Amino acid sequence: MNSPIVAVVGGGQLARMMAPAATALGITLRVLVESDEASAADAAHETVVGLPTDPDAIRRLLAAPHPDVVTWEHEHIPSEVFAACEDAGIAARPGAEALRFAQDKIEMRARMDELGLPNPPWHTVETEHEVEQFLAAHGGEAVLKTARGGYDGKGVRVIRAASEAHDWLAAAAKGGPRLLIEAKVDFRRELAVQVARRPGGGSAVWPVVESIQREGVCSEVTAPAPELAADLAERAREIALAVAEALDVTGVLAVELFEVEGALVINELAMRPHNSGHWTIDGSVTSQFEQHLRAVLDLPLGDTVAMSPWTVMANVLGGARGDLASALADVSDPGAKIHLYGKRVRPGRKVGHVTTTGPDRTETYRRAVDAAAIVRDGGAA
């Protein structure tokens, strides 16, 4: 058969996890990986080694047989890549006009304000004086962010004094990433909601999930978010659909939210499969990876319903176990779905995740966390 070809820029675990979905659907996944050791390198059907900043690598990614569509597993896509896609007549999804709101937090906040969607109080800052004024107006503590380049807690800093912004302000003045400052939201918890949208029209939203972060990195996700008021769940889904529509997102969009007293505030956007959606592989009829492929190929979207009353995903960050391959023998919970990303272990690096499903939330959560700890550190099976 003449398989559709999806080209992906970026060879991390998000591209890797698209491969099983592509295999099932008979889609050829061609991935631009930074090296042969990349997480996606083995799993992809075809690989091109190179960086997105390398015009020759992009040329090979788009070469005949041409991909039907090009998509991304991260936001750091140079504008030249979009130009190359346009020159080649190949659709880039999500497109440059959408992706810039996931690339740049200042653009994102400004657009959310325009759309009347719930931002925290925020402002761009260029001087310590501006930082000081913002701190004074918002309780003496705030979140400083670089507009571009951040992920997993990087590019984010909680500050209590303007002096703590000094280095980033200096870097910004020298042409480094612009800065914004946000009021520290006194949230009850963090939620996330994912939606897929296809260019031909049609969207599908997964259940709203609760996400627990540790040191700025996602640690566990529970689907659905426990005891979430029905009106807030509905509001979260409305926000996701409104963002997807207004920004003309194609593919999967993740909206991270803060739940505050009876209301929601937008935290971040990602226009790709996202850690908060890994639970869908084992817990939903359609995984975010299959859905992303369907959406960017403008195919009918799959059912986003959960298969089980509770699904819990626990990340595995690099820990005491040096080689994760040995973990497979140690996890004896027969319902623990282990996902290893084929990456070298480094402390704190995301190297895998474990998902459990079940009728009891507490038990399902405990099983996921226990299995992830065994994968990470070893210990009793």
Add this chain to the structure above:
Amino acid sequence: MNSPIVAVVGGGQLARMMAPAATALGITLRVLVESDEASAADAAHETVVGLPTDPDAIRRLLAAPHPDVVTWEHEHIPSEVFAACEDAGIAARPGAEALRFAQDKIEMRARMDELGLPNPPWHTVETEHEVEQFLAAHGGEAVLKTARGGYDGKGVRVIRAASEAHDWLAAAAKGGPRLLIEAKVDFRRELAVQVARRPGGGSAVWPVVESIQREGVCSEVTAPAPELAADLAERAREIALAVAEALDVTGVLAVELFEVEGALVINELAMRPHNSGHWTIDGSVTSQFEQHLRAVLDLPLGDTVAMSPWTVMANVLGGARGDLASALADVSDPGAKIHLYGKRVRPGRKVGHVTTTGPDRTETYRRAVDAAAIVRDGGAA
């Protein structure tokens, strides 16, 4: 990480469908494919092109970095391959002593008799006279089979006269496959049960399924088998476990059964993932493909429970649609899980399957059959 390596002999859809499971677990799947066009070629992490009868191909399959284990996606494994594995000190699972009972139907029937497991009346035959005697003793109609080489209805012939056996008897006399004859079982329906067994001990059985064959080829599978008496379900699971244990099967074993008035009769054995178990990909906590990898690597086995009250798998055989890639746009049922094998369409060839899950059996069945028909022939979405 130092991924475990599983080598697979045979590059059809069964090897292909092992790849997503291997990717999730961080296992490297190295597949011996007959050509670059093989179903598994794109999906496998590493491929070796060649036939199992080619010693050089086997050498490359077993070369450094050496696989941890070698397994099969079909039964047609020359004894030289087992010898090569033994020479290289690499485990072959299932082993030669087990696999011969899946390779040779005469050996299988004889062994089932020894074990006191339920065979139909049967006999080896070498002459028309023997065929005539068997027909006379069993109602004038019987099933003639070649002991080796059959699949999907090939090597099986229902006969009513000894003359219909003439060509096969002549071939057998000239060194072709030996023949056996079996009483035609007046069955209510066909069932199948799958079990996984690891060398270190431990087995796991999936729910018993009902399998509907059309023209000798599996057409639909319903899990669990509807309205199956509890004692028969228990008996089916006992048979599967007894066969796995007695034959020292490692990996996944499928036992195809006939349900007759209040009893079961063994039809065939397969020591590998099997068409009757494709439903487990979308319908069970652990798919037969993940479980086979776990079992042959002697890892803890996964949970075999169903995720939904009903799961129905419908095969897609080659039909009116010439290129299946176009089918993805035509199936609008959001819960239809489409699996395409990347094979060229030929009439009647297995080229994919569709799985649906749901609370209502009739509806779930209808959805699977409808979606498979759209994939096969096109038509309204």
